[in-house]
Amino acid sequence: MRDIDLFQMALGLLPPWEVQSSEFNPEKKRLVITLAFPRGSTFSCPVCGHDGLKVHDTVSKTWRHMNFFQHDAYLSAKVPRVRCKHCGSTRLIEVPWARPGSGFTLLFEALIMTLAKAMPVNTIAQFVGEHDTRLWRIIHHYVKQGRDNADFSEVTEVGFDETASKRGHNYVSLFVDLSVPRVMFATEGKDSSTVTRFKDDLIDHGGKKQNIRQMCCDMSPAFIKGVEDNFPDAELTFDKFHIMKVINEAVDQVRREEQKRHPELTRSRYIWLKNPSNLTPKQMNKLEILSLKQLNLKTSRAYQIKLNFQEIFNQQSDSAELLLKKWFFWATHSRLQPVIDAAYTIKRHWNGVLQWFKSNINNGVLEGINSLIQAAKARARGYRTNKNLIAMIYLIGGKLNFGLPT
Numbered sequence: 001m002r003d004i005d006l007f008q009m010a011l012g013l014l015p016p017w018e019v020q021s022s023e024f025n026p027e028k029k030r031l032v033i034t035l036a037f038p039r040g041s042t043f044s045c046p047v048c049g050h051d052g053l054k055v056h057d058t059v060s061k062t063w064r065h066m067n068f069f070q071h072d073a074y075l076s077a078k079v080p081r082v083r084c085k086h087c088g089s090t091r092l093i094e095v096p097w098a099r100p101g102s103g104f105t106l107l108f109e110a111l112i113m114t115l116a117k118a119m120p121v122n123t124i125a126q127f128v129g130e131h132d133t134r135l136w137r138i139i140h141h142y143v144k145q146g147r148d149n150a151d152f153s154e155v156t157e158v159g160f161d162e163t164a165s166k167r168g169h170n171y172v173s174l175f176v177d178l179s180v181p182r183v184m185f186a187t188e189g190k191d192s193s194t195v196t197r198f199k200d201d202l203i204d205h206g207g208k209k210q211n212i213r214q215m216c217c218d219m220s221p222a223f224i225k226g227v228e229d230n231f232p233d234a235e236l237t238f239d240k241f242h243i244m245k246v247i248n249e250a251v252d253q254v255r256r257e258e259q260k261r262h263p264e265l266t267r268s269r270y271i272w273l274k275n276p277s278n279l280t281p282k283q284m285n286k287l288e289i290l291s292l293k294q295l296n297l298k299t300s301r302a303y304q305i306k307l308n309f310q311e312i313f314n315q316q317s318d319s320a321e322l323l324l325k326k327w328f329f330w331a332t333h334s335r336l337q338p339v340i341d342a343a344y345t346i347k348r349h350w351n352g353v354l355q356w357f358k359s360n361i362n363n364g365v366l367e368g369i370n371s372l373i374q375a376a377k378a379r380a381r382g383y384r385t386n387k388n389l390i391a392m393i394y395l396i397g398g399k400l401n402f403g404l405p406t
Contacts, residue, residue: 003022004019004020004021004022005019007019007022007033011033011075011097013035013096013097014096016037016038016041017035017036017037017077017095017096018035018036018037018038019033019034019035020034020035020036021033021034022034024071028072029070029071029072030071030072030073030074031068031071031072031073031074032062032073032074032075032076033065033073033074033075033076034076034077035075035076035077036077036078037080041055041080042054042055043055043080043082043093044082044093045082045084045086045087045089045091046082046091046092046093046094046100047084047087047089047091048084048086048087048089050084050086050087053082053083053084054082055080055081055082056080056081056082056083056090057080057081058078058079058080058081059078059079059081059092060076060077060078060079061076061077061078061079062074062075062076062103063075063076063097063098063102063103063104063105063108064103064104064105064108064130065104065105065107065108066105066107066108066111067128072129075097075098075105077095079092079093079095080092080093081093099141102138102141103134104138106404106405107405109138109142109404110402110404110405112124112128112135112138112139113138113139113142113395113402113404115127116135116139116392116395117395117396119379120376120379120380120381121135121136121139121380121388122380136388136391139391139392139395140387140391142400142402142404143391143394143395143398143400145402145403146394146398146400146401146402147205147394147398147400149400149401149403150184150205150398150400151205151206152177152184152202152205152206152207153205153206153207153208153211155177155179155184155202155207155211155212156179156211156212156213156214157177157178157179157212157213157214157215157216157359157361158175158176158177158178158184158198158212158214158215158216158234159175159176159178159215159216159217159239159361159362159363159365159366160173160174160175160176160194160195160198160215160216160217160223160363160366161173161174161217161218161239161363161366161367161370162174162190163370163373163374164374165188165383165386165389166382170386171188171189171190172186172187172188172189172386172389172390172393173186173187173188173189173190173194173198174186174366174369174370174393174397175198176363176365176366176369176397178214178216178361178365180399181365181366181369182397182398182399183369183393183394183396183397183398183399184198184201184202184205184398185197185198185201185202186390186393186394187390188386188390190220190222190223191222191226192222192223192225192226192229193226194223194226195223195226195227195229195230195231196226196229196230198230199230199231209230209231209233210233212231212233212234213233213234213235214234214235214237214359214361215227215231215234215235215236215237216236216237216238216239216359216361216362216363217236217238217239217363218238218239218242218363219238219242219243219246219345219349219352224236224352235355235358235359236351236352236355237352237355237356237359237361237362238349238352238353238355238356239362239363240313240356240362241362241363241364241367242363243346243353244309244310246342246345246346247305247306247309247310247342248273248306249338249342250302250306250336250338250339250341250342251272251273251299251302251303251305251306251338251339252269252272252273253338254298254299254302254336254338254339255268255269255272255299255302257298257338258297258298258299262297264290265290265299268286268290270283271283271286271287271290272299272302272303272306275307275310276307298336301334301336302334302336302338302339305327305330305331305334305336305339308327308330309327309331312324312327313356317357317358320354320357321354324346324350324353324354327343328343328346328347331343332344369396369397372396372397373389373392373393373396373397376392376396377389377392380392
């Protein structure tokens with residue numbers, strides 16, 4: 001079998017395109033496959049689709065293809081321009097192996113999109129011998145294309161939270177479809193305007209704000225205002241993880257204040273933050289010693305208040321409010337100021353805390369996606385721009401259909 005016949009089969013070319021020749025340069029480690037079409041071939045207008053147009057002239061183009069063994073491979077062709085009398089345009093035709101305006105073949109771009117989910121773009125650029133800026137253009141193109149085709153018409157439950165984009169006060173807010181799950185929208189900032197931008201994006205993708213029945217977030221005043229202003233029909237549930245974070249921070253504050261008088265509390269932080277079932281035997285032993293030796297230990301009392309609050313989430317919904325009221329009375333009369341402050345924080349967000357017993361939704365899925373994002377950011381040692389980070393968020397968690405060949 002001739003080499004051109006082998007390349008013809010491997011590239012899957014259909015008439016009128018065919019492999020004309022191949023040239024391998026061992027010094028440059030470069031293979032160039034030249035494609036051509038027979039004289040007299042006709043093509044379709046790329047604007048109106050009218051068929052049977054003769055070639056007006058040609059333009060020479062080259063595309064980077066997937067490597068041939070360890071060597072760079074390129075496709076080269078004289079691409080026809082056609083003049084269409086029906087729409088009055090003279091345009092280059094679209095070739096089947098590459099998208100318009102790209103210097104890469106579709107298979108090469110498919111490889112980049114696959115690698116980008118698991119490798120930093122800088123590493124991929126070194127691997128394939130291309131500048132990372134060119135690869136980011138590929139990623140941005142397909143992410144935009146995938147998002148343009150996304151359909152949000154069936155979305156009814158949304159969770160949202162912020163994630164750090166850079167050191168300092170730089171954040172990106174993520175909005176997740178909790179039923180799929182997938183990242184629907186990512187945008188810079190963590191104020192109420194992020195919810196407004198999400199609403200606009202939801203509508204642009206076939207969704208309706210009145211279809212959103214449940215939303216879940218932390219107790220950020222900005223997020224709460226955003227929901228009230230943009231989704232007045234939605235019921236807001238405060239994420240259980242963030243609620244427990246408020247209580248845990250109060251317990252830890254009590255421990256840090258008491259540690260000055262009780263040095264034995266040193267290095268015991270994670271004992272009081274964990275559930276008893278998650279403690280190691282060594283940690284459980286230390287917890288028992290601290291609890292038995294110091295019956296009046298404030299940290300121990302704060303810990304019991306925390307466990308009691310956590311137990312409420314295991315009860316039936318019809319008894320939840322009564323139990324929460326009893327817990328609130330206990331916490332506010334504990335004479336532990338951090339615990340009292342935490343209890344009043346719960347009181348200010350009372351309805352959203354109780355809403356969990358009806359909706360049973362939380363941002364656990366979002367936390368999982370966030371951990372993948374932070375891992376990708378760590379591998380890449382950060383991203384130069386938030387635009388690149390947001391593109392990577394969609395690539396990792398957006399479940400987008402890029403329509404690329406496999």
